[in-house]
Amino acid sequence: METQNQINQESNSSLDNAINISQDYILSLQHPEGYWVGELESNVTLTAETVLLYKIWGISESLPNCKIKAYLCNQQNKYGGWELFYGDGGEISTSIEAYMALRLLGMSKEDSILVNAKKFILSKGGISKARIFTKFHLALIGCYSWKGLPSIPPWIMALNNNLPFTIYEMASWARESTVPLIIVFDKQPTFLIDSSFNLNELYVEEIGKIQYGLSYKNDWTDIFLWLDKIFQVLGKFNLVPFRERGLREAEKWMLNHQQESGDWGGIMPPMLNSLIAFRTLGYDLEDPSVRRGLEAIQRFSIEKDEDYYVQACVSPVWDTAWMIRALTESGLSRNHLSLQLAGDWLLSKQCLDYGDWAVKNKLGKPGGWAFEFTNRFYPDIDDSAAVVMALEGINLVNEQQKEAAISRCLQWIETMQSKTGGWAAFDIDNNQSWLNEVPYGDLKAMIDPNSADITARVLEMLGSCNLKISDKRITKALNYLYSEQEKDGSWFGRWGVNYIYGTSGVLSALAVLNSDENHSQLSKGVNWLLSCQNEDGGWGETCFSYDNPNLKGKGISTASQTAWSLIGLLDAGKALNSFATNHIDRGIEYLLNTQTNSGTWEEEEFTGTGFPSHFYIRYRLYCIYFPLIALGRYKQFKHLF
Template identity: 40%
Template sequence: PQMNTFSKLYLALLGQFPWKYLPAIPVEMVLLPQWAPFHIYKMSSWSRAMLIPLAIINHFKPTRVLPGEKQLHELYPLGTEQSDLRLPRSEPFWTWRNFFLRLDDVFKFLSPLRIRPLRRRALEEAERWMLERIGKGSDGLAAVFPAMLNSLIALRALGYSKTNSVYAKAERDFAGLFVDDPEDFRIQPCLSPIWDTAINIISLAESGVAPDDPNLQNAAEWLVNKEVRIRGDWSANNSYPQASGWAFEYNNVYYPDTDDTAMVLMALRLVRSKDPQALNETFRRALDWQLSFQCRDGGWAAFDKNVTTPWLEDMPFADHNAILDPTCSDLTARTLELLGYIGFDPKTRSVRDAIQYLIETQDEDGSWYGRWGVNYIYGTWQVLRGLRAIGQDMTQDWILRGRDWLESCQNNDGGWGETCGTYENPSTKGIGESTASQTAWAIMGICACGDLDRPSIQRGLRYLLSWQKPDGSWDEEKITGTGFPRVFYLKYDMYRQNFPLLALATYVNYRSGLGHRPSFYHCDL
């Protein structure tokens, strides 16, 4: 089957793929020290959370035999006995991929010989690592579907009963992802309350809701109380001593991220706090935490710092296209946007390095890749908005090329759209049926460059207004959020509401000369 290793492993659990053709995931990797060329903290946080329980599963190889009528014989028209289902080698002999595949052959040769003196100790350490991260403060391992599912299977393989309190909590957390409504049953990949709350606060505040509105104050207070105050996995690559930041989900203390943290801080700056001194302390702590994540190339990644070792992508179990946590333009620009709103000195080296990073990551046609939203429309909007906020001259040629690219892909109906297929085929960037959220992003990106009378802006605004429903909402069937490019994507139900609102508010505020609402936190740099 043409699928990644993780999917094949799930088939193997049901007896539908031969274990012998799966790459080994040696659990001993949890014992490797941090000075080694490879260790678990060289991987992205989501890969780490998926792979450690998978390494336990790979050791025990639990298999459920399906009845004949449920066998997936159609996957193997010629049967599995006469088929070579191994991962193919690359044509050049000396490549990292071929090196790892030969190493995998060595692991498989040694496995029947039971030459694995550290296996028991490694299994115990993997179990301890996993239990620590599914306990208090976490709604499941990394609070994301693949890791949570893998941890449930791993716990059963380790001998945990269904009535065991640890397993029972993990099962409850997993069930929290279920959506069972009259039309459908589905499992969400994760929950996004912190992200959604922050964007909603920003959209409401920028649209004119008073900064001391009780609803905004309650929402901001809820966010403040969700600040992470333990040094999680990120501390393996970032020596910053203070814990802070916000996660994506309700409770995920080991994995706060820079994207949510930037968005939360942009929301908190807009709300009048009942305790200004406490807000200042929280803001300063979180801001310093955010700044500590700037990577060597000047950009920001999501969960870790400098997790960019390129040869790891050639590991046999790294074909999910996300073993690294690379820096990206959208996160870097969002951090600049935050810094601009709170009066951070634009002449500091961190800002200069970030701007240079954005210059270097711009595509030839003027667009920017969007790692966490679909796709080039998302990336280009966020970069232009961030550059305006930090005080860049928006008439510079390289910046206007971004605006011009957005205008070049406006649809005939006045809106903008782009599909997840652009991650597979970048030549289709900026092409797609118009959506409310992507139209809003494009409008805000073009507005950031000035000249609010441009026809593209006016046509975009007319599109949003003409498609707005009588109750004030918008419909949006297309997916515009990104999880892992080329693997899975996210449909944020709030995007079709909060971003059009923010786009309309942005236009009105720019037109009135207000720009953006004043901040209740100001930098002392």
């Protein structure tokens, strides 16, 4: 019979082996320049919209159309639709755009794939039930009427920054997407691909009886629909004030905000919208801005042997910061050459320009980091805090340069705190919630308010790196987190799915900052996480929890969400001096049992959030670096006890 000592030795050996092979795998993924970058998988709409864009420009033959067609066909689910996230059963707007792209690529509507898709789409209400942006894309090719779309008045570009509303009250992603749409919605172009092309088969109604228009809700938000009617009438009779000036300002803004890398904001929607706006304005295909924009889309694309698709974004700074943390927290030397190379690469990516954030933040100086390779207009707080923690964990040849970079970033983050005490992603006090009710903002993502997860990241950075900002700011931030805790002890996760993500992040923050005074909050958060553990020892949460709070903390176990739970429990346990050992051991056992021989973990589920309820991301590296961090912290815990 094995003694307890032998069992412990075998357990430690298994843990050490899991850490070692994971570290080796991660090191094998590092690019020669020092960074890591994983694939960001989302739904098929961006690929479908890229097909549309290239058709509009008349250059669709430059795309690998057969591979795109194969990708779209392979993504269709058994019900005939296409999904927002893995396992959701299919979503109408996503399915309509996939159908549109396949038709544009030459697939017959009699093909069994489209026959099944048509049945699914019609069962959900057809085109008339689609989101505004899907209808917009259809209107561009004459498959929907512009009469059914809201207006975007050009005069908003002429509003002075001292007024209560300007475009800078929109979230950065909404702003960069809206400005080019001002031009397109004003001109209302129709680019006829083929005189006989239509998607009439996707309407439930008879074509002559389609009711184009926006639906009233019989509440205060209907005021926006009445205002839209007024704007529409003014536009029809060319009575829109400052129209020409607004259109000129929108074009100028687009040109000024194009990155040297060719993209806008480092994300696909404004890239697509800007190139549609250029086409609407009659730009030539060889115009430098057009050419650079199309080249940027190619860099966001992934081509494999059999398929081709487009990512919403690229994440090298984010992935590199977390890879560094995973390697160091699992025992790799602070002086390891791979970490030094990665650290130097991160230092080279610090944003030292005044971006859009400076419009409302009059005190801050540049010093943050962005998500992408290049994004000088939009550094974000989450990436910046993650990078600081990564850099603090390693030794670089030029330590003075590192400390100076961290100091710049700390000053910038401090001035980005909102009045309520929290931090948002890209802007300060970007919280005019009425904007989510404007007719064309049906994704409910027009603003960038504070979130518990980003606020927690900042506080974790301060506590774990022993960095100082004013006590008053810290107190406000802690009070904000306390106020955001749900009655059951959890916290909402804005940028990751969902309450597991938010709760884990806040526990890690409270554990390293003022932990003597927040035992109550820590204990409630721990108890909630423990209540969510699955029978297999792991944790999981479905994206549906954004729509149905009864599903919070519920879902099949995933490596990333299990890791988040373990990280939160281990950090909180250290602060409380009380560990839920049995639960933690079972969670670690789940990770050890599901690790592949190559040192990876696999998960199909989407655990990253773009826009809650509307857009989700599967970060391919989340199930690599977060589990390694959990294993590393567990090993430290085992050494302590």
